[in-house]
Each structure stands twice: as structure tokens, then as C-alpha cells.
Amino acid sequence: MTIIHLKPLIGDFAENKDIARDIRIKMLTPRVSKGKKVTIDFSGVSGATQSFIHALISELFRIHGNEILSLISFKNCNATIQKVITIVTEYMQEAE
Amino acid sequence: MRINLPNSAFLGNLDSFLRRFDPSNPKELLITANKKWISVHPIVLTMIAALGQTVPREKIDCEALEAKSRHYFERMRLFEFLEIDSGIIMTEHDSSGRFIPLTQIKDSTSLTRFITEMIPLLHLAPIHAEPLKYIVSELVRNVLEHADSSRGAFVAAQYYSKSNTVRIGISDVGVGISRTIRKSHHSTDDLQSIRLALTPGITGTTDREGGTEQNAGAGLFFVKSIAAVNSDFFVIYSGTAFYKLLKQKTENKNPLQADPLEDRHSAGNDYPHWQGTVIGIDLALDVNEQFTALLEHIRNVYAKAVRARKHARYKKPIFV
Numbered sequence: 398m399t400i401i402h403l404k405p406l407i408g409d410f411a412e413n414k415d416i417a418r419d420i421r422i423k424m425l426t427p428r429v430s431k432g433k434k435v436t437i438d439f440s441g442v443s444g445a446t447q448s449f450i451h452a453l454i455s456e457l458f459r460i461h462g463n464e465i466l467s468l469i470s471f472k473n474c475n476a477t478i479q480k481v482i483t484i485v486t487e488y489m490q491e492a493e
Numbered sequence: 494m495r496i497n498l499p500n501s502a503f504l505g506n507l508d509s510f511l512r513r514f515d516p517s518n519p520k521e522l523l524i525t526a527n528k529k530w531i532s533v534h535p536i537v538l539t540m541i542a543a544l545g546q547t548v549p550r551e552k553i554d555c556e557a558l559e560a561k562s563r564h565y566f567e568r569m570r571l572f573e574f575l576e577i578d579s580g581i582i583m584t585e586h587d588s589s590g591r592f593i594p595l596t597q598i599k600d601s602t603s604l605t606r607f608i609t610e611m612i613p614l615l616h617l618a619p620i621h622a623e624p625l626k627y628i629v630s631e632l633v634r635n636v637l638e639h640a641d642s643s644r645g646a647f648v649a650a651q652y653y654s655k656s657n658t659v660r661i662g663i664s665d666v667g668v669g670i671s672r673t674i675r676k677s678h679h680s681t682d683d684l685q686s687i688r689l690a691l692t693p694g695i696t697g698t699t700d701r702e703g704g705t706e707q708n709a710g711a712g713l714f715f716v717k718s719i720a721a722v723n724s725d726f727f728v729i730y731s732g733t734a735f736y737k738l739l740k741q742k743t744e745n746k747n748p749l750q751a752d753p754l755e756d757r758h759s760a761g762n763d764y765p766h767w768q769g770t771v772i773g774i775d776l777a778l779d780v781n782e783q784f785t786a787l788l789e790h791i792r793n794v795y796a797k798a799v800r801a802r803k804h805a806r807y808k809k810p811i812f813v
Binding site for chain 1: 601602604605608609619623626627630631634694701702703704706707708709711712715784785788789791792795796799800803
């Protein structure tokens with residue numbers, strides 16, 4: 398199990414899509430492609446945009462389908478961040 | 494080009510200000526002004542600053558401001574952007590107020606820094622800072638990713654204590670919404686392009702449901718939804734089209750619509766041509782619905798819209 402702490406990478410507001418893409422490409426994709434579980438830890442992050450979450454995980458839905466949600470978990474998300482993640486995961490599943 | 498700083502131009506009456514904008518002769522810019530009092534939304538400043546970047550300094554002619562409120566424009570850095578010596582002297586007792594002066598943002602890193610620094614300038618509580626950061630991030634990133642303009646985005650905001658409102662303007666002089674949206678969708682005119690751009694799940698980068706790895710086509714819909722749920726003004730102007738989300742009626746139990754033309758709005762497709770995109774939003778702090786509750790509304794409408802589009806693409810059986 399790998400834990401990715403977002404705060405040191407993106408600060409307290411998760412909005413930079415370029416960084417989201419880098420995290421996906423360099424940290425998420427290599428691990429989940431091998432079937433390894435990853436936890437994304439949002440502790441210290443007060444908010445996240447839909448665009449950030451989309452850039453972080455949407456491509457993984459395209460590659461792995463719904464099963465990606467068995468490999469990725471989200472930790473220490475406040476209610477707002479949980480809601481944004483829910484929206485993105487729902488529309489990506491609808492899009493399949 | 495000719496643009497006039499009128500007596501009053503806010504989102505509620507912006508239409509008449511835009512109608513007077515003259516985009517002819519794009520190699521020159523003439524700025525005229527009301528002589529007595531000028532009170533304008535930050536969106537007006539961002540438009541003028543953006544226009545000022547498209548012509549050489551020697552081709553900008555700005556009338557000397559006589560209005561009593563002229564210090565506001567110095568304070569908001571308008572003349573600095575136009576490289577004009579206004580002759581206005583700011584005295585120490587001029588209140589700094591709560592505002593974000595005109596800022597030009599050209600890249601992703603500058604945007605991240607701007608978002609961090611803007612909240613202290615407006616002295617906002619965390620509950621109000623959250624939607625504001627969200628709005629600015631989504632709108633400016635849209636400019637950086639889609640406007641195809643080296644000049645980036647021009648942003649300004651102002652807190653108005655009387656209405657307890659933060660008013661935000663963002664302008665660019667890029668390719669405009671139609672050119673972006675037509676990369677992947679059919680659009681007959683600029684208003685149709687705005688309609689598509691405001692529809693959840695529609696992006697100029699692909700016609701595929703769910704978007705690309707970097708774009709979902711949701712940013713503008715989210716921002717419009719924040720305004721709709723809080724019954725605030727939201728305007729978007731690009732090419733010859735202007736769309737204004739009007740304040741929603743208080744008895745409206747379902748303030749969010751996937752199709753912006755089903756919202757309470759006004760719109761036109763015959764405005765003076767703006768090369769690029771202009772967006773303004775008012776955020777009333779008194780009536781700010783909890784951001785998480787707002788996202789729940791968005792979630793419901795978004796999922797419904799995607800399902801409806803999916804359903805519309807179903808092939809029908811042929812019965813012979």
C-alpha cells in the first residue's frame with residue numbers, strides 16, 4: 398500500500414491541473430498498473446476543484462474502468478473534497 | 494476601438510455598456526469617461542486592460558479622468574496597465590479597501606500563487622474563500638488552456654460592503670469560445686457556442702463523453718451553478734454573443750439547469766464583437782449556500798445531463 402500525501406505537492410488548495418497530471422503519471426499510474434493499492438491523503442488540503450480531481454484520476458477510469466476504485470482510496474477528505482471526488486467518479490462511470 | 498467608462502456599469506446593466514463598445518479600427522484604442530462619477534464592476538477594468546495590451550502605447554488615447562471617483566482606477570492599476578501617467582496622486586488617507594487590483598496571469602504557476610495571495614487581500618472568512626478560489630481557478634485555467642493567447646488572463650475583484658458582495662471580472666483577448674468549441678462540436682453562432690460551453694460535459698477538446706484526461710467540460714457549468722444557487726449574476730461575453738444569468742426567483746426550488754437557456758437569463762447574439770472572452774460574477778456573501786450542499790445540487794444535475802446525452806445516442810431498433 399502506497400500513501401500519497403498531497404499537501405506537500407499542491408499546497409492547501411488542490412487546483413493546479415499540471416501537478417495533478419504529474420502525480421497521476423509519476424505516482425499513481427505506475428502503481429495501479431501493477432495492481433498495487435494507493436491511498437491519496439488529503440490531510441491539510443482545504444478544497445479541490447473538479448478540474449484537479451479530473452486531471453488526477455479520470456484517465457485511470459479510461460484504462461482500468463470502474464475497478465480503479467478498488468485500487469485507489471481517498472483519505473482525510475473534508476465534505477467538499479468528498480463531494481467533488483464523488484461527482485468526478487460518477488460522471489466517469491456514466492461515460493463508460 | 495472605442496470604450497467608454499460610464500456613470501454606472503455593473504452586471505445588472507452591463508448590456509448597455511457593451512452595446513456602446515466600438516471594436517472597429519483595432520489598431521487604436523480611445524477611452525472616454527463620464528465627467529462626474531464613474532462606478533463600474535471590475536469586469537470593465539479587465540476588459541480595458543486586456544484591450545490595452547492589443548495596441549501599441551502610442552495608439553492609446555485616454556481622456557483625462559475628471560470624475561470624483563477617478564482614484565479608484567489608479568488604485569486598481571488601470572493606468573499602470575495602459576502605461577499612462579494619470580496625474581492622479583494617491584494620498585495616504587485613501588482607504589485601501591478590500592480589492593484585488595488588475596492582475597495579468599499568464600501561466601499555471603502564477604495562477605496558483607495568485608489564488609494563495611488573493612484571499613488575504615479580500616479579508617474573507619474560509620467559508621467565503623472556498624467558492625472564490627474555486628471560481629478564479631476554473632475561469633483563469635480556462636483562459637490559459639483554451640484562449641490561445643500569450644497575454645493570458647486579466648483579473649480584478651472588489652468587495653462591496655453595502656451589498657456584502659465580491660464582484661469578479663476576468664477577460665482575455667484570445668480566440669474566443671466559438672473557435673475553441675468548434676474544434677469538437679458543431680455550433681452555428683457565438684451564442685450557441687456559449688450555450689455548449691456552459692453545458693456540463695461539453696468541452697472543445699473532444700466530443701467524447703467524460704472529456705479528455707485534462708478536460709471534462711465542467712468548469713464553466715460549475716461556476717454558473719455557484720451563481721445560480723446563490724441567486725447571483727453571472728455573465729459571459731464572447732464574439733458577438735452575450736449571456737447573462739439573472740438572479741433566480743427565491744421560490745425556485747430547482748435553480749440548476751444543465752441547459753443554460755433554461756435558466757432565468759437574458760442573451761443576445763448581436764453585440765459588438767469581442768475578440769476573446771469576458772466573464773463576470775457576483776458572489777453575495779450573505780446568501781452563500783454551504784459549498785458542499787451546492788456541490789450536491791451540481792452532482793444531481795450533472796449526472797442527469799450525462800445520462801440524458803447517453804440516452805439520446807442510443808440506437809433504436811428497426812421494426813419492419
